[in-house]
Amino acid sequence: MSRFHIIWTVTSKELLDFVRDWRTLAAMLLVPLILFPIIFVAVPMFLQGEAEELGEYSVSVQLVIEEGQDNPNELMSLLNSTSVIVHYSNTNFEQNKSLSDHDTLRDDASLSIRNGEFDAILLLREGDGNASENWEYVIFSDSTDELSREARTRLLNQIDIWEDGIISSTLSENQLERDDVYDPVTWDGTVEAADIATSGEQAAFTFALFVPFIISLWTATSAVQPSIDLTAGERERGTLEALLTTPIARSDLMWGKWLAVAIIASASVLLQLVGLFVAIRFLAAGILTPPTVSIVGWILFVFTILLFAIFVVAVEMAVAMRARSVKEAGSTLGPMVILFIGPALFAQFVNMENIEAWWFIAPIFNICLGMRASLLGDVSIVHAMLWMSSSLLYALVATGWASKQFNREDLVESIS
Amino acid sequence: MPSPLLVVDGVSKNFGDVAALSNVSIQLHKGEIVGLVGGNGAGKTTLLRLLCGVYRPSNGTVRFVDDGENKPVDQVRERLGVVPESTGLYSRLTAWENIRYHTRIHGRNDEKSWDRTHRFANALDIEDELHRPTRGFSRGMRQKIALIRAIAHGPDLLLLDEPTAGLDVTSARKVRDLVKQLGDDGGTVIYSTHMLSEAQRICDRIIILHNGTIRADGSPSELLKDTFSEDLEDAYISLTRDVARSEPVEKDSTISNILLGIFSRKNRSLNRGEEE
Numbered sequence: 269m270s271r272f273h274i275i276w277t278v279t280s281k282e283l284l285d286f287v288r289d290w291r292t293l294a295a296m297l298l299v300p301l302i303l304f305p306i307i308f309v310a311v312p313m314f315l316q317g318e319a320e321e322l323g324e325y326s327v328s329v330q331l332v333i334e335e336g337q338d339n340p341n342e343l344m345s346l347l348n349s350t351s352v353i354v355h356y357s358n359t360n361f362e363q364n365k366s367l368s369d370h371d372t373l374r375d376d377a378s379l380s381i382r383n384g385e386f387d388a389i390l391l392l393r394e395g396d397g398n399a400s401e402n403w404e405y406v407i408f409s410d411s412t413d414e415l416s417r418e419a420r421t422r423l424l425n426q427i428d429i430w431e432d433g434i435i436s437s438t439l440s441e442n443q444l445e446r447d448d449v450y451d452p453v454t455w456d457g458t459v460e461a462a463d464i465a466t467s468g469e470q471a472a473f474t475f476a477l478f479v480p481f482i483i484s485l486w487t488a489t490s491a492v493q494p495s496i497d498l499t500a501g502e503r504e505r506g507t508l509e510a511l512l513t514t515p516i517a518r519s520d521l522m523w524g525k526w527l528a529v530a531i532i533a534s535a536s537v538l539l540q541l542v543g544l545f546v547a548i549r550f551l552a553a554g555i556l557t558p559p560t561v562s563i564v565g566w567i568l569f570v571f572t573i574l575l576f577a578i579f580v581v582a583v584e585m586a587v588a589m590r591a592r593s594v595k596e597a598g599s600t601l602g603p604m605v606i607l608f609i610g611p612a613l614f615a616q617f618v619n620m621e622n623i624e625a626w627w628f629i630a631p632i633f634n635i636c637l638g639m640r641a642s643l644l645g646d647v648s649i650v651h652a653m654l655w656m657s658s659s660l661l662y663a664l665v666a667t668g669w670a671s672k673q674f675n676r677e678d679l680v681e682s683i684s
Numbered sequence: 685m686p687s688p689l690l691v692v693d694g695v696s697k698n699f700g701d702v703a704a705l706s707n708v709s710i711q712l713h714k715g716e717i718v719g720l721v722g723g724n725g726a727g728k729t730t731l732l733r734l735l736c737g738v739y740r741p742s743n744g745t746v747r748f749v750d751d752g753e754n755k756p757v758d759q760v761r762e763r764l765g766v767v768p769e770s771t772g773l774y775s776r777l778t779a780w781e782n783i784r785y786h787t788r789i790h791g792r793n794d795e796k797s798w799d800r801t802h803r804f805a806n807a808l809d810i811e812d813e814l815h816r817p818t819r820g821f822s823r824g825m826r827q828k829i830a831l832i833r834a835i836a837h838g839p840d841l842l843l844l845d846e847p848t849a850g851l852d853v854t855s856a857r858k859v860r861d862l863v864k865q866l867g868d869d870g871g872t873v874i875y876s877t878h879m880l881s882e883a884q885r886i887c888d889r890i891i892i893l894h895n896g897t898i899r900a901d902g903s904p905s906e907l908l909k910d911t912f913s914e915d916l917e918d919a920y921i922s923l924t925r926d927v928a929r930s931e932p933v934e935k936d937s938t939i940s941n942i943l944l945g946i947f948s949r950k951n952r953s954l955n956r957g958e959e960e
Contacts, residue, residue, distance in 0.1 A: 277788045277789055278789075281774075281777075284781070288817075289776055506768070506770030506771070506772050509768045509772055510770075510771070510772030510833070511772070511786075511789075513736045513766035513768065514761060514786055514789045515761040515762040677739060680733060
């Protein structure tokens with residue numbers, strides 16, 4: 269019986285065992301597939317629903333204006349159009365003191381907002397200036413209270429519209445157009461048309477900033493559970509001993525299990541990628557553009573992920589195999605995932621222009637930068653050789669270490 | 685006496701500072717059913733793991749000798765069948781899938797393995813359970829499946845660690861009958877148990893292990909004769925009491941010499957008592 273046949277026997281048994289467990293199957297395959305569609309569809313829908321729900325509430329606002337001062341009618345009518353219930357009152361503001369520094373008014377506002385009498389307090393007085401109208405204002409609100417925040421937002425929105433009207437009126441009185449004042453130097457045409465990068469290339473550039481990180485994250489986390497189950501789990505359940513009495517070489521056992529974990533983790537990562545692309549292509553069509561990456565770029569990208577998966581799976585299996593229980597393996601591998609994710613996080617911010625060659629041999633960084641370069645279509649042969657050969661070396665060292673762990677005599681423990 | 689199949693020569697096994705086995709020498713012959721009897725912590729499981737190559741000896745050798753072959757046992761594992769203490773079944777796989785996994789690793793084709801499996805399952809009255817996941821199986825059922833898994837590929841040497849533990853009376857008898865049949869068919873079996881009556885019923889030879897050393901090795905009748913006992917329980921107690929774990933066992937571990945050693949130590953302590 270060939271060695272490959274024995275390895276495949278182990279792998280196929282592990283995969284059969286895996287698919288029989290619907291909970292793991294759902295966690296590893298179904299959730300990744302629907303994760304991004306949920307993020308792209310359900311989350312915006314939910315947020316929109318919540319915002320609409322909040323918008324249906326009326327908010328109660330106290331408008332405090334200078335004694336003897338007329339109310340600004342334009343602002344009043346704007347506020348009345350947005351479910352803002354306005355209660356008027358007058359006071360004498362201290363001159364030469366900004367509105368927010370009126371401590372007594374602030375204390376009163378605090379009290380009335382906290383006891384629910386009002387959601388926000390708008391102080392308003394006429395100011396100095398050459399516009400058609402000049403006003404000064406401040407809004408007292410509670411940033412930790414949803415309704416108070418909503419009241420503040422509605423007031424600010426209506427004040428913006430009111431201010432816009434005053435600006436237009438002032439410009440009109442001085443026989444000026446709006447663009448004459450705000451936009452004397454004008455971009456002539458559309459910004460998008462002037463970018464020589466296609467929308468697909470722009471999308472690839474954006475992808476290159478975050479996809480290597482999330483793939484590192486997915487690969488590292490996807491392999492944890494199956495690695496533990498197939499090593500420490502098997503050890504804890506007592507199934508490993510029976511297996512070790514068979515003629516299978518321990519290195520073949522390691523490779524069989526490694527292949528199973530690699531297939532499971534890769535399927536999980538692949539399905540997450542499919543979910544991401546489906547979300548971009550169909551659910552966010554018109555908002556996001558699918559990235560344009562060359563065939564060579566995709567091949568390098570996939571090959572780099574593969575090398576990373578070999579490395580990660582071997583390391584995680586070796587660590588899990590050293591553990592005496594599933595619990596111990598979990599408590600070791602959980603924090604260890606940070607060792608993979610940390611460099612991947614920093615690798616997003618490494619400047620690719622004139623990048624030093626050593627970045628492409630630094631563990632984890634080499635993978636992430638390799639993926640970035642592949643997606644950007646900015647691959648130098650030297651860099652590609654460096655990241656591929658170093659990744660291969662790390663993968664071989666990791667599998668060698670994992671193989672050593674499988675040869676430990678204390679995999680089956682007991683002195684009885 | 686037929687030629688030896690397995691030769692254990694001066695084997696010791698240490699786990700750190702703990703000596704689990706000390707200087708164990710045994711020869712197993714073709715067609716023999718050998719009982720390995722000892723209390724908890726005697727070293728039975730350690731010895732079985734050494735015999736199937738899961739553990740490596742700290743000292744000494746375990747060699748498989750057959751048809752001109754003379755190899756370390758871990759190089760001939762395809763000729764062994766093992767039922768470990770934990771049975772080691774995958775709960776999400778069916779009984780047949782568990783068995784098939786091992787027969788495939790042994791290089792047997794599924795059709796022949798199924799025929800043998802079905803035959804043994806029939807003998808143990810569990811043929812209807814072969815396609816059920818082992819998740820809900822009783823301890824006894826798991827033992828039977830583990831036994832079939834160990835013999836489905838046709839091993840020359842069968843190592844059984846407490847194969848009737850957890851079985852009801854009828855099932856235990858069926859297992860013993862099957863093991864006996866395997867022995868009659870020329871198979872060699874090592875049968876670890878702490879039940880002397882069981883060992884007496886099916887074993888041609890009994891090895892008594894105590895504190896990691898062999899206290900006796902002979903047929904049930906020899907054990908009774910040499911210890912002047914009426915039953916094996918008395919023989920076992922007289923062979924295993926008052927012997928300090930740290931005391932070395934004689935290199936020549938024939939039953940007469942071991943007994944001589946024990947009695948001479950007893951006499952020495954008696955003499956000391958008289959002097960006091």
